[in-house]
């Protein structure tokens with residue numbers, strides 16, 4: 001059983017987008033969430049790793065913190081995801097291709 005990720009906290013992020021209406025709709029976020037959930041469960045049942053290493057998660061977060069789409073709420077304005085969680089998921093990817101899926 002993999003160790004649950006420690007939430008990475010940060011004060012970084014732009015002030016530009018912080019209204020809920022700036023983020024993708026719940027429908028779009030729900031479809032994306034369901035897709036990733038499916039991939040996570042499939043990997044889990046195949047006995048494969050579903051989380052990246054702590055270093056990989058930190059590297060991803062550093063990229064997000066320097067990104068113009070990263071908000072004070074620690075959410076990506078493109079996907080609406082809370083990045084302190086998403087950075088730990090192996091199959092997660094950046095919608096702007098700033099960091100890749102980890103294989």
Ligand code: SF4
Pocket residue numbers: 063064065067068069070075076077078079083093094095096097098099
């Ligand atoms: S996931 Fe990509 S686009 Fe979103 S905040 Fe991080 S680096 Fe920026």
